[in-house]
Amino acid sequence: MTSTSDLPPPVPPATPEVARGVFGSDRLALAEEYAALLATDGVVRGLIGPREAPRLWDRHLLNCAVLGEAIPQDVSVCDIGSGAGLPGLVLAIARPDLRITLVEPLLRRTTFLDEVVEMLGLEQVTVIRGRAEEVKERHGFDVVTSRAVAPLERLLRWSMPLVAPQGALVAMKGSSVVDEIDVARPTLRKLRCAEPEVLTLGGTSLVHSTHALRVAWADPSQVGLPASRSPRESHRRRR
Known part of the structure; x- marks a missing residue:
């Protein structure tokens, strides 16, 4: 079996032509610099697997960028x-x-994020070390994003408390997203979410489209208020 130490040194992947259209000419250089950091420091520090470096653009950068749609x-x-x-x-x-806040509990990852933010001059980015449930801005964000964090049932419990009344969760998901929605139905009802919307992004620019899920509030005026009890629950409390 080949160990990580036996692999050749990581090198930045070549920039595909489609990246110029996705990022725009004025932001492409920053994307290339970030790709180089991921392919070198990111691999050495164990943030991505060494076999991911050659396919950073197709599997990671481009499909994340089109989430902006x-x-x-x-x-x-x-x-x-x-x-x-x-x-x-x-993004x-x-x-x-x-205006982006990155939330990550592991120190080695937040250290890398802080370094990249400073190196690339991304002044609109704030890095917080912690878990989603520890973020103080309850219902304070227009959009809450994620990628491969957890099944939808758990993701809703972590994300929706951060979503503003007129905002939405916009999460990258795989091909099993419809099954995840079915499993998460009780949680969607309990949190008073609207019907989830499955999105296909990057269809005009990428070979492989990105799948995402958008979940908003069913009634923005009720966000943050305690859920009303059913008549049966109210009767039990009076007894």
Whole structure:
């Protein structure tokens, strides 16, 4: 079996032509610098696997960037479980209009995130070391993003308390997203969420489209209020 130490030194992947259209000419250099950091420091520090470096653009950077298609202009974004910055840092590079907070519990990852933010001059990005449930801004973000953090049932419990009344969870998901929605039905009802919307992004620019899920509040005026009890529950409390 080949160990990590036996593999050749990581090298930055070549930039595909489609990246210019996705990031724009004025942001492409930042995306390339971030790709180089992921492929070198990111691999050495164990933030991504060494075999991911050659396919960083197709599997990671481009599909995270097109998540911006589902995010309005000039809004606040909280990216939970940011890891090495996917999708949060990619969105910050592609969309300088967004105000982004990266939430990540592991120190070695937040150290890397802080370094990248400083190196790339991403002044609109804040890094918080902690878990989603520890973030103080309850219902304070227009959009809450994530990628491969948890099944939808758990993701809703972590993300929706951060979503503003007129905001939404916008999470990257795989091909099993419909099954996840079915499993999460009780949680969706309990949290008073609207019907989830499955999105297909990047269809005109990427070979492989990105799948995402958007979940908003069913009634924005009720966000943050305690759930009303059923008549049966009220009767039990009076007895």
